[in-house]
Amino acid sequence: MAVIMISTQHVKDWDLLAEYRKGAGPIVRRHGGELLGRSNAPDTLHGEAVDSVVVFRFPDRAAVDAWLADPDYQPLKQIRDQAAQMSLILIDAV
Numbered sequence: 001m002a003v004i005m006i007s008t009q010h011v012k013d014w015d016l017l018a019e020y021r022k023g024a025g026p027i028v029r030r031h032g033g034e035l036l037g038r039s040n041a042p043d044t045l046h047g048e049a050v051d052s053v054v055v056f057r058f059p060d061r062a063a064v065d066a067w068l069a070d071p072d073y074q075p076l077k078q079i080r081d082q083a084a085q086m087s088l089i090l091i092d093a094v
Contacts, residue, residue, distance in 0.1 A: 002093035003058050004036070009084040011051040016083035023076045031067040032059040052084070057093060064090060 011017055025035075036055040044050070058064045067073060080086060 001060060003061055003064060004091050004093050005033075005056045005058060005064060006089045006091070007052075007054040007056075008050045008087045008089070009052040009054075010086075011084045013083050016079055017052070020076055020079045020083050023079070024073065027070055027073050027076075028056060028067055031070065032063045033057070033067060061090065 009017070028035075034057045036057055038052070038054045040052045042050060042053045058067070
């Protein structure tokens with residue numbers, strides 16, 4: 001079953017976040033991830049505001065797990081964590 005991954009970010013360093021995105025994008029696509037939307041100025045209607053939101057679709061949970069475990073992605077995790085406080089949330093696609 002396809003899944004949607006939502007990434008919410010409290011950005012600490014926009015330049016580092018741009019570096020992370022540049023490196024992570026090709027790896028996400030390699031594992032079947034498709035960028036559905038991104039905003040660096042999301043409109044928060046209720047709850048805690050975040051600086052950035054990114055939404056991807058993956059073929060299944062196994063593809064997400066493979067992306068996260070990809071050896072090429074490992075060095076980017078440190079950049080990610082320096083750039084932003086990030087949450088990754090998975091839901092089933094309909």
